[in-house]
Amino acid sequence: MKWFFPGLIALIIPLAVSAGISFTQLAKISTTPDQLKGTFSQEKYLKALDAELISTGVFSYQRGKSIRWEILKPVQNELVMTPATITSKQGDGELWQIDVESTPESAALGQIFFSLVTADWDILSNHFEVTGEIDGQLWHAVLVPTDQTVEQAFSRIELTGENLLQQIILHENGGNRTTIRLDNWH
Amino acid sequence: MKENNFTTKPVAIGWLLIVAMVILIAFWQGPKFDSSILSLLPESDQQPLVEQAIKQMSEDFSGRLVLMLSGKNEQEVRTTVTSMAQNLSLLTELSKVFWRVEEAETSGLHKALFPYRYSVIDSSVREILLNGEFQRLNDRALMRLFGPLSTGGDSILEDPFGLFFDLMINRSSELNLQVSNSLLKVKNTEIPSYLIVLSFDGDPFSAGLQRKLLGAIEAQQELMPASVSISGISGLLLHAAAGANQAKSEISTIGLGSLAGIIFLMLFVFRRVKPLVLLLFPVAVGCIFASAMTLLIFGRVHLVTFAFGAGLVGVSIDYALHFLCERQVSTARQVLHKILPGLLLGLFSSVMAYAAQALTPFPGLRQMATFSVLGLCASWLTVVLWFPLMTVADSQRQLAVAEKLDRFRRKFPKLETNRVLLLLLLVPLGLALQSIWNSNAQDDIRLLQTSPASIMQQEQSLHRILGISSSSRFLLISANTLEACLQKEEQLITTLDKLITEGEISGFQALSSSLPSLRRQAENIELVQELYDNQLVSFYSLIKAPQSGLSSAVSIRENTENNLLTLDTWGVLPGSDGLKNHLVRQSDLVTATVIRFSGELSNSTWHKLQAISETMSGVTFVDQVQNVSGLLGKYRVQIGTWVIAAYFFVFFVLLLRYKKQVWRIVMPPLLASVFTLAILVQFEQGVNLFHLMALILVLGIGLDMGIFLMETEEAPHTWLAVSLSASTSLLAFGLLALSDTPVLHHFGLTVACGLTLVWLLVPMMRQN
Numbered sequence: 001m002k003w004f005f006p007g008l009i010a011l012i013i014p015l016a017v018s019a020g021i022s023f024t025q026l027a028k029i030s031t032t033p034d035q036l037k038g039t040f041s042q043e044k045y046l047k048a049l050d051a052e053l054i055s056t057g058v059f060s061y062q063r064g065k066s067i068r069w070e071i072l073k074p075v076q077n078e079l080v081m082t083p084a085t086i087t088s089k090q091g092d093g094e095l096w097q098i099d100v101e102s103t104p105e106s107a108a109l110g111q112i113f114f115s116l117v118t119a120d121w122d123i124l125s126n127h128f129e130v131t132g133e134i135d136g137q138l139w140h141a142v143l144v145p146t147d148q149t150v151e152q153a154f155s156r157i158e159l160t161g162e163n164l165l166q167q168i169i170l171h172e173n174g175g176n177r178t179t180i181r182l183d184n185w186h
Numbered sequence: 187m188k189e190n191n192f193t194t195k196p197v198a199i200g201w202l203l204i205v206a207m208v209i210l211i212a213f214w215q216g217p218k219f220d221s222s223i224l225s226l227l228p229e230s231d232q233q234p235l236v237e238q239a240i241k242q243m244s245e246d247f248s249g250r251l252v253l254m255l256s257g258k259n260e261q262e263v264r265t266t267v268t269s270m271a272q273n274l275s276l277l278t279e280l281s282k283v284f285w286r287v288e289e290a291e292t293s294g295l296h297k298a299l300f301p302y303r304y305s306v307i308d309s310s311v312r313e314i315l316l317n318g319e320f321q322r323l324n325d326r327a328l329m330r331l332f333g334p335l336s337t338g339g340d341s342i343l344e345d346p347f348g349l350f351f352d353l354m355i356n357r358s359s360e361l362n363l364q365v366s367n368s369l370l371k372v373k374n375t376e377i378p379s380y381l382i383v384l385s386f387d388g389d390p391f392s393a394g395l396q397r398k399l400l401g402a403i404e405a406q407q408e409l410m411p412a413s414v415s416i417s418g419i420s421g422l423l424l425h426a427a428a429g430a431n432q433a434k435s436e437i438s439t440i441g442l443g444s445l446a447g448i449i450f451l452m453l454f455v456f457r458r459v460k461p462l463v464l465l466l467f468p469v470a471v472g473c474i475f476a477s478a479m480t481l482l483i484f485g486r487v488h489l490v491t492f493a494f495g496a497g498l499v500g501v502s503i504d505y506a507l508h509f510l511c512e513r514q515v516s517t518a519r520q521v522l523h524k525i526l527p528g529l530l531l532g533l534f535s536s537v538m539a540y541a542a543q544a545l546t547p548f549p550g551l552r553q554m555a556t557f558s559v560l561g562l563c564a565s566w567l568t569v570v571l572w573f574p575l576m577t578v579a580d581s582q583r584q585l586a587v588a589e590k591l592d593r594f595r596r597k598f599p600k601l602e603t604n605r606v607l608l609l610l611l612l613v614p615l616g617l618a619l620q621s622i623w624n625s626n627a628q629d630d631i632r633l634l635q636t637s638p639a640s641i642m643q644q645e646q647s648l649h650r651i652l653g654i655s656s657s658s659r660f661l662l663i664s665a666n667t668l669e670a671c672l673q674k675e676e677q678l679i680t681t682l683d684k685l686i687t688e689g690e691i692s693g694f695q696a697l698s699s700s701l702p703s704l705r706r707q708a709e710n711i712e713l714v715q716e717l718y719d720n721q722l723v724s725f726y727s728l729i730k731a732p733q734s735g736l737s738s739a740v741s742i743r744e745n746t747e748n749n750l751l752t753l754d755t756w757g758v759l760p761g762s763d764g765l766k767n768h769l770v771r772q773s774d775l776v777t778a779t780v781i782r783f784s785g786e787l788s789n790s791t792w793h794k795l796q797a798i799s800e801t802m803s804g805v806t807f808v809d810q811v812q813n814v815s816g817l818l819g820k821y822r823v824q825i826g827t828w829v830i831a832a833y834f835f836v837f838f839v840l841l842l843r844y845k846k847q848v849w850r851i852v853m854p855p856l857l858a859s860v861f862t863l864a865i866l867v868q869f870e871q872g873v874n875l876f877h878l879m880a881l882i883l884v885l886g887i888g889l890d891m892g893i894f895l896m897e898t899e900e901a902p903h904t905w906l907a908v909s910l911s912a913s914t915s916l917l918a919f920g921l922l923a924l925s926d927t928p929v930l931h932h933f934g935l936t937v938a939c940g941l942t943l944v945w946l947l948v949p950m951m952r953q954n
């Protein structure tokens with residue numbers, strides 16, 4: 001019987017390898033242009049109300065510098081994120097601003113979102129473990145937080161793409177879920 | 187061997203036993219030295235509440251060591267911080283090593299504070315509510331909801347308008363710190379820097395504790411990777427250790443230098459070793475006895491007491507020298523008989539002069555008076571009781587130096603006969619008096635600094651980087667109840683906020699910012715209710731929430747609206763420790779709270795805060811820097827007045843014995859003091875307390891010179907004795923002028939000038 005176990009393990013290992021992808025692999029297969037514009041649609045599921053909030057708008061980013069996230073419906077709001085600050089604007093007025101230095105916990109989550117949208121795998125690897133699969137140009141990654149601050153907010157984050165990132169699903173701890181789809185890039 | 191008339195062996199042995207016993211008891215109690223400026227403050231001068239506040243404010247500094255570690259490689263710094271903190275945690279001397287914040291602590295705060303989201307609200311939200319801009323809060327909530335960022339759990343029912351979210355993101359930390367992946371990261375630094383805070387219960391002045399803690403830190407430093415370094419360190423213990431080190435190194439340089447000088451001088455004059463040992467014996471007994479007694483009476487010896495006290499006790503070398511020089515021409519039995527009146531008068535005048543300090547309300551001076559009086563008496567007794575026994579077998583012989591020195595003295599012009607000399611003294615005297623009259627006093631707190639400049643700078647730069655607020659200047663708000671204090675604070679904060687917008691202050695920390703008064707909390711609840719009444723229906727309809735959602739949100743608010751945050755609840759919140767010492771005392775009658783300011787305060791701000799405190803009852807602006815300078819000034823005036831009084835007193839006492847001749851004794855130290863002061867005014871930018879203290883020494887030695895010379899009718903060996911006494915004091919204390927410690931430098935310089943002048947003036951006032 002002794003030969004049986006090594007044989008079994010030998011069978012299992014290739015399976016494990018195919019399920020495990022690395023941030024390096026993701027970095028190779030995914031494309032993140034320096035600049036990108038597109039539209040998004042977002043569905044936020046609120047468990048307490050059992051309701052789904054849908055919003056749509058446009059986004060644009062300059063990799064490593066800033067993201068403009070403009071909600072057009074049902075309310076108008078513009079969110080500008082840089083690595084140091086998150087500013088919320090409506091019309092000409094600034095609604096609120098979070099900066100990394102004064103409110104690190106909230107800002108940390110903003111930074112995560114920044115890294116997700118611009119697919120900054122390097123930064124994400126500091127906060128998450130990754131599993132998932134790659135099939136040609138298609139990829140699907142599941143990020144599980146390793147960082148306590150992120151763990152407080154998200155249980156896991158799913159990313160799907162074909163070259164470019166197409167969908168983000170943020171699973172919050174309380175059962176809330178945000179699904180964001182990115183389209184019509186140019 | 188026939189026993190001396192004045193002393194018997196049993197008495198002498200009895201005295202030595204007493205000394206030994208006192209020393210033993212003191213040693214058994216454990217010697218404790220103190221160098222804190224605060225302990226020199228007069229007790230009666232400070233209101234107990236202010237004193238308590240100052241004490242609480244300074245605890246941050248006295249019971250803690252703050253370390254900042256920096257390095258280019260963030261991960262390396264983090265690993266180093268972790269291993270260092272873990273290793274230091276093993277030290278039993280440390281009560282706490284604070285270096286990480288568990289996420290559980292942050293979420294614990296959120297959980298504990300969440301029930302108070304309607305009563306404790308962010309000040310910016312309160313402003314919006316007060317202005318009735320309810321729509322704005324509605325908009326903000328909608329943006330958050332439709333935005334991509336996390337909404338923060340399931341608060342859509344409990345806190346639809348995100349009041350708690352606003353409170354949390356605007357909660358500013360007292361320090362420039364952020365929790366980065368559980369560790370304490372310093373903000374706005376060039377390279378990644380992290381903090382470790384060590385708290386201990388022990389006395390920062392204990393040499394043992396200093397060795398243990400600083401040794402452990404040093405050992406950790408050795409283990410660090412080359413790229414990581416301790417870039418900042420702060421804490422009273424550090425200054426205490428540096429002060430002790432500086433004292434140690436100066437003792438080994440200046441101290442050894444002066445000791446070598448004294449030994450050389452004594453060997454040169456007596457050409458034997460024995461007199462040298464004899465001379466040091468009573469002084470040593472005096473100093474050790476005085477230290478032991480002071481320790482027993484006051485519990486600890488202040489370093490300043492020790493330095494000055496030892497200096498004043500040093501005057502007692504006069505008695506020993508007087509005895510030994512007289513012994514060269516008389517037998518052991520005769521000596522005491524001959525010189526006892528002079529010795530008694532010398533002791534009496536010095537003791538009276540020093541003892542008067544005990545009447546002042548200043549603990550520092552009282553301790554010093556006790557020290558010097560006890561030390562002098564002990565030395566005196568040792569000379570009188572032991573010297574006859576110790577010198578029984580010594581042979582008599584005229585000292586060659588005595589004759590030479592006497593011839594030299596006789597060559598001095600005499601004031602009585604030399605009109606030119608009189609003029610030569612009167613003119614500079616007039617100039618000196620005028621310059622003293624026009625001089626400014628120096629009462630700067632820097633006089634008391636014992637730390638090397640490098641440590642001061644490091645301390646200040648770390649304080650700046652961390653944004654540590656000054657613990658020496660604050661507003662103290664007192665009232666009958668905590669509630670009244672908090673209400674008063676809230677009223678004050680409106681004014682302080684204006685100062686922030688005007689750029690006068692960069693920030694402040696107040697208890698009421700995290701624990702609002704109950705009145706304020708009730709107001710907030712009403713404001714939130716208005717917000718709900720105004721906006722909740724439209725808010726929920728916009729997000730197309732079911733009716734059940736609206737009703738549960740309303741009922742949740744109604745069920746929570748009576749939640750008021752009390753001191754007890756606040757006190758157990760994670761993270762409230764930082765503000766706890768802002769609450770000074772809560773008795774049945776008096777409570778006080780403290781508002782601290784960040785950064786440096788300019789002069790104009792200082793005046794504004796002063797003015798604000800004057801307009802409100804129960805509000806005091808406490809400025810410890812000012813207090814200490816004021817204290818130094820008071821001490822200076824006290825000592826000054828008292829030095830003058832001492833001259834008058836001594837003058838009248840000596841008048842009884844010496845009649846018209848009394849001026850020969852009093853004038854030399856008096857003139858020397860005046861000239862010395864004038865010189866100090868020219869070269870030291872003003873007279874300070876420590877200059878005046880040194881003048882007491884000049885008075886003591888000057889008086890002894892005059893009295894002894896008078897008693898022996900200007901015998902050559904007496905002149906030798908007093909000259910030797912002046913030169914040993916010069917060597918022992920005058921050399922302190924070279925010290926880096928301001929206090930010792932000022933003292934030494936004055937002694938050096940004063941004693942030289944006394945020695946030159948005494949012969950001019952003699953008859954022959």
